[in-house]
Amino acid sequence: MVDGWGRGIVLGGMAVSVAAGPGGHPATAQEQQLPEIVVTAPSPIVRAPRPRPRPPARVGRAPAPAPAAPAAPEAPPATVPTAPPPGWLPIVADQFATVTVVTRDELERTPGGTLGDVLFAKPGITGSSFAPGASSRPIVRGLDNYRVRIQENGISSSGVSDFAEDHAVPVDPLAAERVEVVRGPATLRWGSQAIGGVVNATNNRIPDALPCPPQAPGAAPFPVKAIGPAAMAGPCVKYEMRGAFNTVDRGVDGAVVLDAGAGNFAFHADTFGRHADDYRIPNYPYLPPRDQTLPFNGRQPNSAMRADGQSVGGSYVFDSGFVGMAVTRNAAFYRLPGLEPTETNTRIDMEQIKVTSRGEFRPQANGIDAVRFWFGHTDYKHNELADEGGFDGIQQTFTNKEQEGRLEVQLLPFDLRFATLTTALGVQGMNQRLTAPGVEGGLFDPNRTTSVAGFMFNEFRLSETLRAQVAGRIEESHVRGSVPDLFVDPLLNIERDRRFTPKSGAIGFLKDLPWDLVGSVTAQYVERAPRAPELLSRGVHEATETFDIGNPNLKIETAKTVEIGIRRPRGQFRFEATAYYTRFSNFIFRNLTGFTCEETIDTCDDPINNGPGGDLSQAIYSQRDATFRGGEFQSQFDVAPLWGGIFGIENQFDVVRATFSDGTNVPRIPPVRVGGGVYWRDANWFARVNLLHAFDQDNIATTGETPTAGYNLLKAELVYTTPLRPNDFGARLLTVGIVGNNLLNEDIRNHVSFRKDEVLMPGRGVRFFATLKN
Numbered sequence: 001m002v003d004g005w006g007r008g009i010v011l012g013g014m015a016v017s018v019a020a021g022p023g024g025h026p027a028t029a030q031e032q033q034l035p036e037i038v039v040t041a042p043s044p045i046v047r048a049p050r051p052r053p054r055p056p057a058r059v060g061r062a063p064a065p066a067p068a069a070p071a072a073p074e075a076p077p078a079t080v081p082t083a084p085p086p087g088w089l090p091i092v093a094d095q096f097a098t099v100t101v102v103t104r105d106e107l108e109r110t111p112g113g114t115l116g117d118v119l120f121a122k123p124g125i126t127g128s129s130f131a132p133g134a135s136s137r138p139i140v141r142g143l144d145n146y147r148v149r150i151q152e153n154g155i156s157s158s159g160v161s162d163f164a165e166d167h168a169v170p171v172d173p174l175a176a177e178r179v180e181v182v183r184g185p186a187t188l189r190w191g192s193q194a195i196g197g198v199v200n201a202t203n204n205r206i207p208d209a210l211p212c213p214p215q216a217p218g219a220a221p222f223p224v225k226a227i228g229p230a231a232m233a234g235p236c237v238k239y240e241m242r243g244a245f246n247t248v249d250r251g252v253d254g255a256v257v258l259d260a261g262a263g264n265f266a267f268h269a270d271t272f273g274r275h276a277d278d279y280r281i282p283n284y285p286y287l288p289p290r291d292q293t294l295p296f297n298g299r300q301p302n303s304a305m306r307a308d309g310q311s312v313g314g315s316y317v318f319d320s321g322f323v324g325m326a327v328t329r330n331a332a333f334y335r336l337p338g339l340e341p342t343e344t345n346t347r348i349d350m351e352q353i354k355v356t357s358r359g360e361f362r363p364q365a366n367g368i369d370a371v372r373f374w375f376g377h378t379d380y381k382h383n384e385l386a387d388e389g390g391f392d393g394i395q396q397t398f399t400n401k402e403q404e405g406r407l408e409v410q411l412l413p414f415d416l417r418f419a420t421l422t423t424a425l426g427v428q429g430m431n432q433r434l435t436a437p438g439v440e441g442g443l444f445d446p447n448r449t450t451s452v453a454g455f456m457f458n459e460f461r462l463s464e465t466l467r468a469q470v471a472g473r474i475e476e477s478h479v480r481g482s483v484p485d486l487f488v489d490p491l492l493n494i495e496r497d498r499r500f501t502p503k504s505g506a507i508g509f510l511k512d513l514p515w516d517l518v519g520s521v522t523a524q525y526v527e528r529a530p531r532a533p534e535l536l537s538r539g540v541h542e543a544t545e546t547f548d549i550g551n552p553n554l555k556i557e558t559a560k561t562v563e564i565g566i567r568r569p570r571g572q573f574r575f576e577a578t579a580y581y582t583r584f585s586n587f588i589f590r591n592l593t594g595f596t597c598e599e600t601i602d603t604c605d606d607p608i609n610n611g612p613g614g615d616l617s618q619a620i621y622s623q624r625d626a627t628f629r630g631g632e633f634q635s636q637f638d639v640a641p642l643w644g645g646i647f648g649i650e651n652q653f654d655v656v657r658a659t660f661s662d663g664t665n666v667p668r669i670p671p672v673r674v675g676g677g678v679y680w681r682d683a684n685w686f687a688r689v690n691l692l693h694a695f696d697q698d699n700i701a702t703t704g705e706t707p708t709a710g711y712n713l714l715k716a717e718l719v720y721t722t723p724l725r726p727n728d729f730g731a732r733l734l735t736v737g738i739v740g741n742n743l744l745n746e747d748i749r750n751h752v753s754f755r756k757d758e759v760l761m762p763g764r765g766v767r768f769f770a771t772l773k774n
Contacts, residue, residue: 037090037569040154041182041200042097043469044189044408044424045459046370086686086719087679089636089650091569091576093518096469096508097184098565098578098632100125104177109717111246111741111767112136113253113274113307115150115199118173120750121692121713123632123654124578125181126670129750130165132761133249133276134305134334135348137161137169139752140183141580142628142656142669143196146531146588150199151190152176153206155356158378158402160434162193163533165754166544167398170330170352170380172309174242174255174272176201183580184508184522184563188455188473191428192502192528195559204259205326206358207266207315211259212236235262241772242272248741248765249303251276266315268326273308281760282745286339290758300760302342305334315359321370323359330354338758340545340615345392350382369412369422375405384542388439395542396438404430419460419468428453434532440540440599443548445493447481447532465512472505477529483536483552486601487608496536496552500529513566520565530554534588534621540599544754547597547604547616548590554623558585575635580628587626589666592704593618617704626666630656636679645682650690651675657699667701668752671710686719697751708751714743731772739767 084090084103092099100122102110110118116127116136127136128144140148150157152171161167173179180200187194243254253274260267278299285300286292308331315324335347356376362369380400388395408426415421429452436443453475460468477500482493508522537550565578597604598614605613634652641647653674658666677690692713700707719737724730741762742748748761 037092037101039092039095039099039101039180039182040202041151041180041198042092042095042099042184042189043457043459044372044426045410045422045457045469047422047459085681086721087681087688089574089634091567091574093567093569093576094510096506096510096520096522097182097187098124098563098576099183100181102179102181105719105735107173107176107179108242108244108735108769108771109719109737109739109767110173111248111739111762111765113172113174113251113276113305115169115171115173115179115201118179119181119199121673121675122181123634123652123673124183124630124656126750126752128165129753129759129761130755131168131303131305131334131336132300132759133251133279133303134307134332135161135166135168135336137165138181138197138199139670140181140197140199141630142658142666142752144668144752146193146534147196147528148199149187149190149194149197150201152201153203153356154200154358154374154406155354155376156378156402156404156430158354158376158400158404158432159350159352159380160382160398160400163531164541164544166336166348166384167382168332168334168348168350170332170350170354171201172272172274172307172330173201174253174274175203175205175270175309175311177203184506184524188471188504188506188524188526189426189457191430191451191453191473192475192477192504192526193531195526195528195557203270204257204268205270205311205313205328206324206356207259207261207268207313207317208322208324208360210236210261210264210266210317211238212261236260239774242769243771244767244769246276246765246767248762249276249279251279264317266317266322266324268313269311271308271310273306275306276304278303279762280765282747282763283760285337285758285760287757290339300337300762302335302345302347303337303759305332307332307334313356320362320364321360323357323361325355325357328354328356338545338755341386344386344388346384346386346542348382348384350380352378352380354378364412367412369410372408372410373406376403378402384438386542388542391439395440396436396442396540398443399435400432402430402432404428416460419462422459422461424457426455428455432532438540438542440542443539443541444533444536444550445482447479447536449477449479449532451475451477451529467510469508469510470506473503475502475504475529476500477502479530479532479535481532481536483538483550486538486549490538490601494552498530498535498552500556502527502529502556516568516571518567518569520563520567522561522563524559524561526559526561528557528559528588530557530588537621538601540616545616546592546619547601549601549618549620551621551623554588554621555586557588557623559583560585573635573637575633577631577633579631582628584626584628586623587660587666588621588623589626590619591622592667592701593620594703625661626658627661628656628658628666630654642680643682645680645685647678647680649676649678651677652692665699665701667705668754669697669699670752671695671697671708675713684721686721687717689716690714706757708749708756709747711746711748712744713741713746713748716740716743731774733773735771737769739769741765741767 090101114136119125159170182198240257255272257270311328313326331351384396406428410424455473504526506524537548561582563580567576595606595618596613603611632654638648675692679688717739721735745764749756
C-alpha cells in the first residue's frame with residue numbers, strides 16, 4: 001500500500017516543477033537552432049551525424065561512405081541542449097518505423113496518471129481506460145495486451161497489465177522524461193510480443209553521461225548533458241521539482257528529481273507521488289439495462305487512487321562509454337469503477353521492486369563500433385481486495401517474478417561498393433514466473449515462460465538520399481504449466497509443455513524527397529507465440545468479472561504488414577501521414593461468448609454445461625484470421641507572425657478498421673477520430689485550443705459488445721516560461737501553466753474499455769501545474 005513517502009512528496013512538490021530548457025523560447029523555428037530529436041527505441045543502429053543544409057530532426061550516426069573504418073570521434077563540446085518551442089509537433093522522419101514522441105513539457109500539460117491517459121488522443125493510439133487515472137494501458141492501432149510491449153529505458157515494465165485491463169502499468173508518467181511509441185519493423189528488436197508496437201518511457205535513472213563537465217566547457221573528455229560555471233572541477237548537483245493540482249478529482253501530484261556528478265561518477269535519485277479522489281462526471285454513469293435508481297453525487301463511484309515511487313541509480317562514465325544500475329520501487333492503491341466493483345468495494349494494492357542495469361562500450365576497433373547491454377530483475381505483486389460473501393479482504397493475488405536481458409553489438413560501417421552497410425546483432429533472453437492464487441481457486445496455476453532470441457539489423461546507405469533496412473529475428477519460447485480440460489474433467493489438472501519458434505523479418509526503404517519530405521515503405525512478417533495466460537487460464541478473474549478459459553492448443557499468431565508514409569519534420573508546415581494494412585493468421589483474442597458463469601465451469605449457461613449462469617461473463621481465448629487496415633495523419637502550420645509571436649493551426653486524423661475473415665467485426669476497435677485547433681507562441685508564452693471529435697462506433701462484435709456514441713473533447717492550455725536570475729545553486733527556470741480538459745463537459749465513453757457502459761471519462765476539469773529547474 002502507498003505509504004507516507006508518496007503523500008509527503010505530493011504536498012512538497014505541489015508548488016514547483018521543471019521545464020525543458022535554460023531560457024525563454026524563440027517565437028519561430030527559423031529564429032532558433034532546434035534541438036535534434038534523439039529517439040532511443042526504434043533501432044539498435046545508432047548513426048554518426050552527417051552534414052545537412054539545415055538543422056536535422058534528430059541525431060543520427062550515419063556510416064561514413066569511405067570503406068576504411070572511421071577513427072574514434074572526439075567528444076563534442078559540452079553544450080546546453082536547447083528546448084523546442086512549447087507545443088512543437090516532433091516529427092521523426094529518419095527512422096524506418098513510425099514514431100510518436102511525447103516530450104517532457106507535453107507530459108506536464110497532459111492530465112492523467114497513466115500512459116494510456118497521456119497517449120489517449122494521439123493519432124493511432126488510445127488507452128484501455130478500465131480505471132481512468134489509475135489503470136489505462138496504451139492501445140496502438142486497435143491492438144492491445146500482448147501485442148503492445150511497454151518498457152522503461154529499454155527493459156520491460158514487467159507487471160501483469162498485458163493480460164488484464166484492470167492491472168495498472170508500473171510506469172508512471174511523473175517519472176518519465178519522454179515517451180516514445182514505435183510501430184513498424186523496429187519492433188523486431190524487442191520481440192514478438194511487440195507485434196503491434198512498443199511504448200518506451202525514458203528517464204535518467206541510469207545516467208549515461210555526467211550532469212556537468214568536470215572542467216571548463218569544450219574540454220570535457222566524457223559525455224556530459226549540460227554545462228555549469230566555467231572551470232567547474234568539483235561536484236555538480238542539478239535538481240528538478242514538479243507539481244500539479246487537478247480540479248476534476250481534487251488530485252495533487254509532485255516529483256523531485258536529483259542528478260549529481262563528481263569525477264567519473266554520475267548519480268540519480270527521484271521520488272514522486274500522486275493522490276486523487278473520485279473524479280467528477282457529467283451525468284449518471286450506468287447505462288440501461290443497469291440499475292438506474294442508485295444514488296449519484298456527480299462523481300464516478302469507486303474511482304479514487306494514490307501512487308508513489310522512488311528510484312536511486314548511478315553510473316561510472318568514461319571516455320568510451322558508461323555502465324550503471326538502478327533500484328526502483330513503484331506502488332499504487334486504486335479502486336475500480338463500475339457497478340459491481342462499487343457494490344463490492346473492489347480495489348487493488350500493487351507494489352513492484354525492480355533492479356536494472358545497462359551500459360555501453362565504444363571500442364572503435366576490431367570492426368566493432370559499440371557494445372550495449374540491458375538487464376532487469378523484477379519482483380511484482382498485487383492484491384485484489386473486495387467484499388465478497390461477507391468477507392472483505394484479499395480475493396485474488398497476482399505475482400510476476402521476471403528477468404530480462406539484452407546484448408547488442410553494432411559493427412563499424414563496411415563499404416559494399418554499391419552501398420555502405422551498417423550491421424547490428426543482438427541476443428535477448430527472458431524468464432518469467434506467474435502466479436494467480438485466489439479465494440475461488442485463482443485464475444491459473446503457477447507457470448513459467450522462458451525465451452531466448454537472436455536478431456539482426458542491416459542498414460544499407462544506397463545513396464545520400466536513399467537507405468534500406470533488412471531485419472530478422474528468431475525466437476525460442478517455452479511455456480510450462482498445468483490446466484484442466486474444463487469441458488471434459490475440470491477436476492483433473494494436466495501438465496502442459498508448449499514450445500514455439502516464432503520467426504520474423506522486415507524490410508524498409510527511406511527516400512529523401514524535395515521540399516524536406518521523406519518517404520517510407522516498409523513490409524514485415526511477424527510471428528507471435530501465445531503467452532501463458534492465453535494458454536492456461538481456467539477460472540474467475542474477480543476484478544474484470546469474467547470467467548476466463550484459456551486454450552492450451554493455441555497456435556502461433558502471424559501478422560503480415562505493409563505500411564507507407566510521408567513526412568516533413570521541419571519548416572513552416574510539418575506533418576506526417578501513414579497508411580497500413582495487416583493480415584493476421586490465427587489472431588488470438590479474448591472472446592466474450594455471451595454466456596455467463598459463477599465460480600466453476602459447470603455453472604456456465606453454455607450449450608456444453610447448461611448451468612444456471614451467473615454474474616461472470618464467460619471469456620474464451622480463441623483464434624481466427626483477421627485483417628486490420630487504417631491510417632493516421634497529423635500536422636502543424638505556422639500561419640503568420642502575430643503580436644510578437646507565431647500563430648498557427650494543427651489537425652489530426654486516425655482510423656482503423658478490423659474484421660475477421662467472415663466479415664464480422666473484431667471487438668473493441670477504436671472509432672474514427674478527427675481533430676484540430678489553433679496555437680500561439682512567443683518567447684515566453686504558449687496558448688492552444690484543440691477539439692477532438694470521435695465518431696459513433698457501430699462496427700461491433702456479434703456478441704459481448706454494444707455500440708458507443710461519439711463525443712467532442714475540447715481542451716485549452718496556457719503556459720508561461722521565464723528564466724530566473726542564475727546562480728550556482730538556485731533555480732534558473734520556472735514554468736507555470738493551466739490546462740482545461742473536456743471543457744464541454746461531455747459524456748465520454750471509451751469504446752475499447754470493457755467498462756464503457758458503466759464508466760464515464762472525467763468531466764470538465766482544470767489542471768494547474770508548475771515546474772522548476774536549477
